[in-house]
Amino acid sequence: MNEREWTAEEIVALARAGGRCHPPAAATAAVKRAARMALPARKNTTDRRQSTLWRPLAGLAASLLLAVAWMLPSAPRQQEPVRRVAAWTPAAEEDEGLAILALEVDGLRGPLSPADDDARELFDRPAPSGETWFERCERIDERIRALWEQLDT
Amino acid sequence: MDARSDAELVGRYLAGEAEAFDALLERHQDAVYGYLRRLTRDPDDAADLFQETMLRVIRHLRDKYAERGQFRSWLFRLAHHAAIDHLRRRRAHISLDADPPGDGLPWHERLADDNDSPFGAAVAAEDWRRLERAAAMLTREQQEVFWLRALGELSFQEIADTVGCPLNTALGRMHDAVRKLQTAMGDVPSEARPQRKTER
Numbered sequence: 001m002n003e004r005e006w007t008a009e010e011i012v013a014l015a016r017a018g019g020r021c022h023p024p025a026a027a028t029a030a031v032k033r034a035a036r037m038a039l040p041a042r043k044n045t046t047d048r049r050q051s052t053l054w055r056p057l058a059g060l061a062a063s064l065l066l067a068v069a070w071m072l073p074s075a076p077r078q079q080e081p082v083r084r085v086a087a088w089t090p091a092a093e094e095d096e097g098l099a100i101l102a103l104e105v106d107g108l109r110g111p112l113s114p115a116d117d118d119a120r121e122l123f124d125r126p127a128p129s130g131e132t133w134f135e136r137c138e139r140i141d142e143r144i145r146a147l148w149e150q151l152d153t
Numbered sequence: 154m155d156a157r158s159d160a161e162l163v164g165r166y167l168a169g170e171a172e173a174f175d176a177l178l179e180r181h182q183d184a185v186y187g188y189l190r191r192l193t194r195d196p197d198d199a200a201d202l203f204q205e206t207m208l209r210v211i212r213h214l215r216d217k218y219a220e221r222g223q224f225r226s227w228l229f230r231l232a233h234h235a236a237i238d239h240l241r242r243r244r245a246h247i248s249l250d251a252d253p254p255g256d257g258l259p260w261h262e263r264l265a266d267d268n269d270s271p272f273g274a275a276v277a278a279e280d281w282r283r284l285e286r287a288a289a290m291l292t293r294e295q296q297e298v299f300w301l302r303a304l305g306e307l308s309f310q311e312i313a314d315t316v317g318c319p320l321n322t323a324l325g326r327m328h329d330a331v332r333k334l335q336t337a338m339g340d341v342p343s344e345a346r347p348q349r350k351t352e353r
Contacts, residue, residue, distance in 0.1 A: 006338045008331045011284065015303035018281030023186035027200045028178060031207040035166070035174040038211045128197070 155180070159224035167215055178207065181225065184304045185232050191300050192236045194289065202239055206232045229305040230315045233297065240293070280338070287337035288330075295330040298323050 006014075123134035131139070155162065155176035162180075165173035185206060189199040209231050210218075218227055288296060294316070301312045313323040 006335050008335070011331055011334050011338065012303045014280055014284050015288070015299070016306070018278075018284065019191055019300065019304050020183040020187040021190060023182050023203045024196075024200050027186075027204050028182060030204055031178060031211075032171075032175055034208055035178075035211050036171045039166075039169055039171055128195075 163214060163218065163224060174211075177224070181228055184306075185228060188229065188232055188300050188304045189236055191285075191288065191304070192293075192296060193239065198239060202232070202235045206235045209235070223311070225305065226307050226311040226315065229301060229307060229311075233301065233315050237297075283338060284334065287334050290337070291330050291333060294318075295326050295333070298326040299330040299334075302327060 124132055127133045127136045129136060159177060162173040162177045186199060186203045189202045190196065193199050193202065210228060288299060291299065297316050298312055301307050301315060309323050310320055313320045
């Protein structure tokens with residue numbers, strides 16, 4: 001018998017310590033946003049939908065954020081490898097909807113949107129799953145939208 | 154770290170305190186994401202499923218999570234179901250011998266390069282990598298039980314409820330998993346592992 005045999009407790013302790021890992025920051029940030037959005041959605045959905053002011057303001061803010069995120073990087077975008085879908089973000093301009101159409105690219109901070117012609121090339125690249133990054137975004141977006149619609153009912 | 158119990162945090166969140174949800178998230182996120190990561194073996198899929206799981210939590214906190222005081226086991230049940238649905242869609246689990254994903258790296262190298270664990274730099278990092286590789290060779294059912302026990306810290310009854318099997322089956326799967334891992338871990342002694350008291 002091997003004199004260094006591991007006990008079950010040692011193996012479980014090792015698995016517990018090593019198996020934990022941090023989710024991507026974008027994912028936790030998105031979840032926190034969703035948790036905040038769900039609170040008013042439950043409490044005051046009617047009022048929020050009747051508001052005529054928040055949509056244009058929120059849309060403007062989202063556009064500004066995208067613009068700032070786009071201006072941040074100094075490295076050439078076209079050479080940066082795409083890492084993953086950055087996580088969905090609330091799309092204020094689409095009422096209750098969400099926009100997942102954002103990518104995380106090496107060396108860049110902030111989401112990239114296919115609405116920007118310069119970024120479209122990145123979305124056309126193949127993702128590891130075999131689809132294009134755009135298709136992957138769309139597929140996840142559909143799933144998240146369905147969940148989100150359930151949240152609001 | 155917030156000292157309040159999970160049940161208290163859930164109550165505060167439902168009362169409108171958004172920060173209470175942040176505290177819940179920070180308390181459980183590493184274990185949940187780790188579980189999804191181990192089962193899917195793909196960081197992107199795990200991140201997607203993590204978000205999906207947490208959205209389900211947000212959605213069902215008020216209606217389905219009745220004050221049973223077992224937030225953690227409920228959370229892992231949602232994560233488990235999300236992972237299993239995903240794996241079914243992908244037609245079962247990926248073998249280490251399967252075709253590598255798009256980055257061209259074989260699976261075993263992806264696992265070996267997995268450095269996002271806070272444990273990665275610790276003294277037992279090599280042991281952890283061996284354990285992770287060995288765990289990936291378990292059957293999916295064994296992996297589920299093993300990781301739910303290790304990361305979810307669930308009781309065997311909770312594990313049985315989560316995976317939908319009798320208690321004895323869950324116990325048997327854990328037993329078989331640990332035996333296989335003991336065999337795999339014993340094959341290559343490591344300097345980093347803890348000193349054993351008994352030498353038989």
